[in-house]
Amino acid sequence: MSEISNLFPxxxxxxxxxxxxxxxxxxxxxxxxxxxxxxxDEDCDGLYIVRTGQLRAYIISDQGKELTLYRLFEMDICxxxxxxxxxxxxxxxxxxxxxxxxxxxxPVRVYQKLMETNNAVANYTNHLxxxxxxxxxxxxDQVLFKSMATRLASFLLYExxxxxxxxxxxxxxxxxxxxxxxxEVVTRMLKYFQxxxxxxxxxxxxxxxxxxxxxxx
Amino acid sequence: MSEISNLFPxxxxxxxxxxxxxxxxxxxxxxxxxxxxxxxDEDCDGLYIVRTGQLRAYIISDQGKELTLYRLFEMDICxxxxxxxxxxxxxxxxxxxxxxxxxxxxPVRVYQKLMETNNAVANYTNHLxxxxxxxxxxxxDQVLFKSMATRLASFLLYExxxxxxxxxxxxxxxxxxxxxxxxEVVTRMLKYFQxxxxxxxxxxxxxxxxxxxxxxx
Numbered sequence: 001m002s003e004i005s006n007l008f009p010x011x012x013x014x015x016x017x018x019x020x021x022x023x024x025x026x027x028x029x030x031x032x033x034x035x036x037x038x039x040x041d042e043d044c045d046g047l048y049i050v051r052t053g054q055l056r057a058y059i060i061s062d063q064g065k066e067l068t069l070y071r072l073f074e075m076d077i078c079x080x081x082x083x084x085x086x087x088x089x090x091x092x093x094x095x096x097x098x099x100x101x102x103x104x105x106x107p108v109r110v111y112q113k114l115m116e117t118n119n120a121v122a123n124y125t126n127h128l129x130x131x132x133x134x135x136x137x138x139x140x141d142q143v144l145f146k147s148m149a150t151r152l153a154s155f156l157l158y159e160x161x162x163x164x165x166x167x168x169x170x171x172x173x174x175x176x177x178x179x180x181x182x183x184e185v186v187t188r189m190l191k192y193f194q195x196x197x198x199x200x201x202x203x204x205x206x207x208x209x210x211x212x213x214x215x216x217x
Numbered sequence: 218m219s220e221i222s223n224l225f226p227x228x229x230x231x232x233x234x235x236x237x238x239x240x241x242x243x244x245x246x247x248x249x250x251x252x253x254x255x256x257x258d259e260d261c262d263g264l265y266i267v268r269t270g271q272l273r274a275y276i277i278s279d280q281g282k283e284l285t286l287y288r289l290f291e292m293d294i295c296x297x298x299x300x301x302x303x304x305x306x307x308x309x310x311x312x313x314x315x316x317x318x319x320x321x322x323x324p325v326r327v328y329q330k331l332m333e334t335n336n337a338v339a340n341y342t343n344h345l346x347x348x349x350x351x352x353x354x355x356x357x358d359q360v361l362f363k364s365m366a367t368r369l370a371s372f373l374l375y376e377x378x379x380x381x382x383x384x385x386x387x388x389x390x391x392x393x394x395x396x397x398x399x400x401e402v403v404t405r406m407l408k409y410f411q412x413x414x415x416x417x418x419x420x421x422x423x424x425x426x427x428x429x430x431x432x433x434x
Contacts, residue, residue: 059354061362088347091354115340122339123332129346130305136353137276137308144360144397145278180361 007049007075007104013120025110030102037081037103040092044084046107050076053101054162057093058177067143067180069093070135071162078103079128085112086129143180151179152189153217156199156208166208193217224266224292224321230337242327247319254298254320257309261301263324267293270318271379274310275394284360284397286310287352288379295320296345302329303346360397368396369406370434373416373425383425410434 004026005011014022028051031037037048037055048055055072057080072078083089085108106114114121142151155178159168172186179186190206193199198214200207208214221243222228231239245268248254254265254272265272272289274297289295300306302325323331331338359368372395376385389407393400407423410416415431417424425431 059358061358063362065362067357067361086343086347088344088351090351091358115343116336119333119336119339122336122343126303126332126339126343126346127305129343129350130303133346133350133353134305134307136350136357140284140353140357140360141276141278141308143357144284145280145282 004104010120010124014118018114018118021110026104026106028102029105031097033097033100035097036094037097038095041084044082044108046105047082047111048078049104050074051102051104054098055095055101056098057095059093065180066177068178069139070132077128079132082108082111084108148181148185149189149217152186153214155179157214160208168206169204221321227337227341231335235331235335238327243321243323245319246322248314250314250317252314253311254314255312258301261299261325263322264299264328265295266321267291268319268321271315272312272318273315274312276310282397283394285395286356287349294345296349299325299328301325365398365402366406366434370431372396374431377425385423386421
């Protein structure tokens with residue numbers, strides 16, 4: 001499996017023995033859209049590397065309200081699926097496949113061993129965590145300092161970039177779960193956006209009609 | 218300076234040479250209450266270790282609204298004062314002394330060298346970051362899923378624990394900056410708490426009169 005050498009950036013800093021260990025232990029998992037791959041500390045398979053598809057990492061409140069933390073695409077690495085490695089991580093993230101997804105899994109024990117014996121891997125883990133930390137700090141800024149309208153507009157634009165389409169097939173409920181609000185709030189705001197000619201709603205889809213204006217909400 | 222061996226937990230994993238380097242380069246800085254020690258990426262002295270006193274790490278919005286991320290006490294280590302080490306950290310944190318404070322500083326170049334050459338230091342950095350990440354995730358939960366009243370009540374109780382007193386000498390403005398809201402909101406809510414006999418306000422101070430009730434807000 002030479003794929004791992006492309007997907008795992010510190011491959012070339014590993015010793016021959018460490019490369020062999022990885023080659024022997026890494027495995028592939030294919031899941032259908034909607035599959036929950038990781039839930040808090042219930043499971044801790046290992047580090048996920050996305051081969052194809054799309055993952056969503058989110059949190060859920062005691063009352064069942066969701067908030068998307070970040071998305072992972074091809075070649076992205078999901079550190080928190082191996083959160084049990086990081087003894088100080090005491091929060092629960094759920095990782096779910098947003099599309100049919102194929103991942104490489106580096107088992108926890110293997111990754112842990114690499115971190116302990118290879119300085120490049122330890123520092124790369126730092127690098128990964130810093131990058132997720134930055135995502136989450138951006139989110140705090142959004143949640144705390146931006147209006148819900150601005151956040152909804154940003155979400156629609158981001159989603160349209162991911163899908164490479166102006167037409168989004170997504171329910172109001174799903175949007176609410178991404179941005180951490182209630183469905184009614186999303187519906188009300190979308191109606192307002194439509195009235196202002198930023199979007200057009202039809203059965204089950206939202207079409208962005210004025211990208212410029214939406215960027216300035 | 219044998220102090221560093223007590224304050225820096227991975228000391229005993231360092232080589233003699235690395236210990237010597239630290240001993241030679243680490244230095245003390247004493248600052249008055251209110252001093253801003255670190256602001257975003259304007260400065261990047263190094264890793265701070267609190268000897269005595271208290272630091273506050275916070276963010277500030279474009280509109281000047283503040284939010285406290287976490288506090289650092291004796292023996293705590295401030296990683297983000299050395300955020301330039303972590304290339305993927307792209308957010309700005311301000312670190313300010315909340316009391317007269319004395320810190321040890323491990324200069325950036327020294328810490329960077331240790332991270333690159335000592336696996337225990339690299340993994341310890343992971344550990345520190347994971348712990349701050351947990352603080353920030355707790356905060357997201359608060360900001361997003363808890364009411365402002367609950368957050369204010371938690372803040373008063375936390376503050377009373379730090380100060381080891383039921384009487385808090387803090388302005389409404391300062392409280393607002395900690396919990397990311399407007400002064401008027403804090404004043405209104407404190408009045409409500411007083412009316413419900415949870416606290417008593419007098420000139421410049423807030424006295425917690427019913428801890429149990431405050432915990433259940």
